[in-house]
Amino acid sequence: MRTVLALIKKEFLQIFRNPLLWRLIVFIPFLMLMIFPYAADLDIKNLNIVVIDHDRSTFSQDLIAKLDGHGLFTRFGNIQNKREADNALERDKIDMIIEIPQAYERDVQKGIQPTISVTMNAINGMKAGVGVSYITNVLADFMSEIHVVYNEPVELPGRISMISNYWFNEKMNFRNIFVPGILTILVTMIGSLLSTLNIVREKEMGTIEQLNITPMKKHQFIFGKMIPFWLIGMFEFGVGLLIMRFFFGIHVQGSVILLLALTGIFLLGMLGLGFLVSIFSRTQVQSMFIIVFVFITFILLSGLFTSIDSMPEWAKIINTINPVAYFMGILKLVILKGGTLQNLQTEIISLSIFAVFINTLILFFYKREID
Amino acid sequence: MKGFRAILIKEFQHIFRDRKTLAMVFVIPVVMIILFGYAISNEIKNTKIAILNHAHDPLSYTLIEKVTSTNYFQNIKFLHGNHEIEEIFREGKVRLVLVIPDRFEQSFYKEKNATVQLVADASDLNNTVTLVNYMQTIVSDFQAEQNVLLPNMQPFQINVKMEYNPEMKSVYMFVPGNIAMVMVIVTALMASITLSREKESGSMRMLTITPIRPIFVILGKILPYMIISFFSAIVILLMAVFIFQMPINGGIALLLLICLIFMLTAASFGILVSTFAPSQQVAMIATMMGLFMPTMLLSGFIFPIENMPWILRVFSNIVPSTWFIIAIKDVMIKGAGFVGILKPFLILILLNIVLITITLQRISKK
């Protein structure tokens, strides 16, 4: 116990002796947490459009007014021909060109089916998809309105309307999801990257040899290295929660203690992973690359950027061993949905298995001998 | 010049001896592009939904039939009461619950107005808007079908042309960003780490007393990483073209030229960081925060710049990756020529000059 405490004291001494390092550890994460969520907004809030009206009729003007009233579409400049519009599309000035055909009004009145052309910049496939589905809905709406007005119906048709409700995040604010997401990335990176680099640095500098020669037991060394970074990770997470609460106004719906306990388990696994990587690397560069590689994979598949539902089977299989995906799920559940212990059984069991497994591997692979 | 070559060779030997790192440098981009190409798609297929049917009348079953017959939605559970909605969301099994009200059929035929409710779990916002729109379209279609007796809606055709990316593939968005990320990791990160490692181990001092000018010492150390990152950029491009059928509509030479310029920018950033950083750890963290994270989050790679608050929009203008990504997209997808990318090109050059000037000043001060 005394040995472990001495080792912990040593780590903290070293961290605080390095003025740049501890400032980076303390400030950068919070800066990131306060800035990046503002950048993370995948919502499609605005589409710049050009409407080329070949008809110039009351109907076409009504349609344009309807588009203007929708809120999503902003009409760009006063472009009236296709060539100019194409040019604007190429220069990324606009996202969409809508062409209202000649004789649009006449055709509608005669009952002839008009064709409306939509050209969309589809480099951003997601935006294009959403844009088209919106414009289709607007057109359908408009057409049925003018139908009611111009073709006096014999009998009023039945209508089905749909109300949509968004639970747990009523205003559909990406920030509510991204703040916990960034927090996860931070805790993971700071915790395991720092601990890995720290151990490998001791290898590079040769100081680890002096530790290896002592009668210190394996687990004492492991605890001595893990506990300081576990504490740092927990500290980051705790302050992150405060920022989330007071800066972003996101309240934890579930139990904060449960959240902290689960973060503790998660960190044990991630620190273990960092430790394991350090065993197999000789240089800090090596270990950094391995960690960055593992984390990019874990984070991209975690469901933060895209929904796990739309991933292929193999990605879902990888996710069964992806601690970041479980943790991301836990954060969403506890912070946004007020989930309790019962809702989290799979996640807790999986994270615990991961932590135990990784740390067993460490005990197995860590050797003080240098061959 | 001889000394320069010696350093270059030494650094190459160093790189090739460290097989693990070398492997990572090539594996990371390949895995990333596979992830972005296959796993990180926004394709909507078999989204799991639950249905709470209060009506239990024939019309409600027809609607359910209609909803679940599409590929978009897959009903995995019928709920029996409002209280179950929260529970099923907490279990995280479904993203949407469709609630059909009591007396659905009656409302539709007698009162001519029925309302269904769609409850979305907005703790996952990926595709939520699209999903809701799809459901809306299905419901509108259903309404039209139920009114067959009289033409409810003026039929019309919508002729959609998806310019540049007809299949709306997500790789088109991700390939340029991917190249930027790899260049940042391999060039900037490795440059800053390698140089600060020399500082840490004290061998930099030894090199600066050799007759070779310090700038050549630095170049000799950095060049190998630039060459390697250039290779991995080419690997990404080849994968994009041959696996994901992404076109290269513009000139390949122009494309490589932009990569080269960006690589220089990344290298000078790395060198600049190393002039401040006393240790590898600090260099690593500083490059990650200074260039890697902005490339991930502020360059338009994943998140649209237009949605950011103005101060971040301004900041994104000085992130080199922003301009690199624009230029790559324009050349690859739109087939732009040199004139077409003049603006991003000149800005990249300008950023380069600024970085190099500051770096040179820092170096000569020592």
Next chain:
Amino acid sequence: MNSIVVKNLTKKFGDFTAVNNISFEVKKGEVFGFLGANGAGKTTAMKILCGLLKPTFGEAYIAGYNAFTEGKKIRENIGYMSQRFSLYEDMKVWENIELFGTIYKVKKSILKERIKRVIQRLNMQSYADELVGSLPLGQKQKLAFATALIHEPKIVFLDEPTSGVDPIVRREFWELIYETAAKDVTVFTTTHYMDEAEYCNRICIMAEGSVQLIGNPEELKRRMRVNNMDELFCKFVKR
């Protein structure tokens, strides 16, 4: 009584035999010099004796403990100072001593006393609160030696302790070594400097993994009919 007994000790790394069938004994309180060119197998042999490497076969007893099976006992009873300076440069002088003292389970009250004594003995009172990284190399080496002795081990292993240190500090360093040996602590050291070899009670010259010569420096010089250690060394190493 012998504090180190080595019989037919061999260490192979794959096909390469780093230490080939060496045997020797070191008496308690002796200053034993281990000589050899780079790559002669000195460091490997020393690492086995310290319990850092497992030998391939042979026998080795350090302070009476078996190097094959009692690594932990060995580590408790030896001190070690590595070739590369391996104290923490970003910690203060007393913090380093305290850290290793604690790891070696020296009682808190005793440790306090010892730290005070060590700092006094090394004339480092003015340095005690400085970061180790800011000390001159010679001071660092002396500190590393003192730290290796903080738990009062029976044997202390030194791997080229004075390389790169100026002559005055080297002399001071050897004074420390004699002082230690006088307290019945066995000192096992490797060195590059031939004049230092003459300070040893006995030396062992290694080449290509095997022991070439063992004995008292004066005696060896007489026996081999050479004038100084340099000649002696070259005779065996250059072959």
